Amino acid sequence: MGWVTRWVRGGWRPSKDPAREPVVPPVSVSAIYVHPPGSFEREYPRVGDLKYGRENNPTVLGFEEALASLEEGRWALAFNSGMAALSTLVFYEIARGARRILLERLTYGSTRSLLEMVSSITGVEVRLAGPPWESLLDLVCWSDLVIVESMANPTLRVPPLSEVYGEARSCGARVVVDNTFATPVAYRPLEGGARYSLESLTKYISGHNDVVGGSISGGFDDDLEPLWNMRKIMGTIMQPIDAYLAWRGMKTLKPRFEAQSKAALEVAEWLESREKVKRVYYPGLPSHPDHELARKELNGLYGAVVSFEIGGGRGEVFRLLSRLKLVTPSPSFGGVETIISYPAISSHSNLDPVERAELGITEGLLRLSVGLEDVADVISDLSQALSAI
Structure with missing residues (x-):
């Protein structure tokens, strides 16, 4: 089989x-x-x-x-x-x-x-x-x-x-x-x-x-x-x-992962076009430092996680998070709901701030996990939240 x-x-x-x-x-x-x-x-x-x-x-x-x-x-x-x-x-x-x-x-x-x-x-x-x-x-x-x-x-x-x-x-x-x-x-x-x-x-x-x-x-x-x-x-x-x-x-991993990867690429490309976004990390983008490696090693799919950096530090991050209506501030990733987390105070809070910055985990970095909602709704919610910063 x-x-x-x-x-x-x-x-x-x-x-x-x-x-x-x-x-x-x-x-x-x-x-x-x-x-x-x-x-x-x-x-x-x-x-x-x-x-x-x-x-x-x-x-x-x-x-x-x-x-x-x-x-x-x-x-x-x-x-x-x-x-x-x-x-x-x-x-x-x-x-x-x-x-x-x-x-x-x-x-x-x-x-x-x-x-x-x-x-x-x-x-x-x-x-x-x-x-x-x-x-x-x-x-x-x-x-x-x-x-x-x-x-x-x-x-x-x-x-x-x-x-x-x-x-x-x-x-x-x-x-x-x-x-x-x-x-x-x-x-x-x-x-x-x-x-x-x-x-x-x-x-x-x-x-x-x-x-x-x-x-x-x-x-x-x-x-x-x-x-x-x-x-x-x-x-x-x-x-x-x-x-x-x-x-x-x-049992539904393959169609979910493929759909979420496609949606995440669309969101990543949209984020990269926003003036208020300083940087986007997504291996499917040519701008990613390991894009060529990812293209060779991975099976043409890059997952649902998109990380992006905004200016202004924690104050602006918290302002953006408080404005979100559809995208849910929460840990984890890979689920059918779109969620967003703040690595500096969650997954990487145990690291020294200087080392976090060296690794690209800045005070303005957010990690977005794109779910299975209509991608236009996810982008619309991010857009209105970004407008507040």
Whole structure:
């Protein structure tokens, strides 16, 4: 079957009861399961076995099978948040010997906070680099583990991923790509050469601003069981209701992502024409510093997030936000509603103001996630809000 068919229809195990056969996979909320015949004669549980809800759940297992097809991976594991997925992966890699971690400097603020905390607890050395991307490439072979984003939060910088993989292969470093902004519709890290693809399922894959979740997908079977064991011990498995909602949302990911990418490009081009907008960050624009990289690495789609900078600092930002009527000030991105956030006081509030400015996260930078409303209505609302500043 084709790629989309596999993850839209995959993961469901019919009961073969023609009188009571649902088309939509049901939600299993039982916390415990009957020991199957023969389970007392071997080590139990193992990956895929059902015994206790902290280890596995039928709804979660079905979702993970479909998700692995989406990622073109050998396996996928679902977690109760994106940070839970990343935390579990980092501790697994440290347990298997990683002592030097390279983190893309322009990344989600909580990712950086996690690595700083882990470093202080374990003594593992963490270095930050890129952009400029040359500084990142120079340190790949210094590291045991490299963590990058396929599109960086919030200025949508796109690292030279193919070069990162090439450097990593030459020296045995393992690469983690947080693919949340691109999704597998635009980019599939495991096909390129990443060891792991990480997603915040909260964003595009669930797509409706009603789920918190995360995932890790991989292309090597020997990573699955130890990572599953780490998830079991840390208690970071996704809950069945969330897995059901994420699975349902994932089925419409491709048409949603394509429509939102098209709308976001239209909004980005409009913003770039406004006198009161100092700068627009969108990889689909020729003005973006990584436009050529994005054009080569991504699948002709650049996502729904557009960041733009206005003058006047926080006062003008707050004035603009207070005038919005349709666009909703809120965190997150990738949902069907258009929302806007202010990175300086949200996703990147933990950074020093000087470093924020160096990374382009100025006091006037706003991050817009374009939803599925009529794009003319989104532009009209932005226009009337911009007129107030």
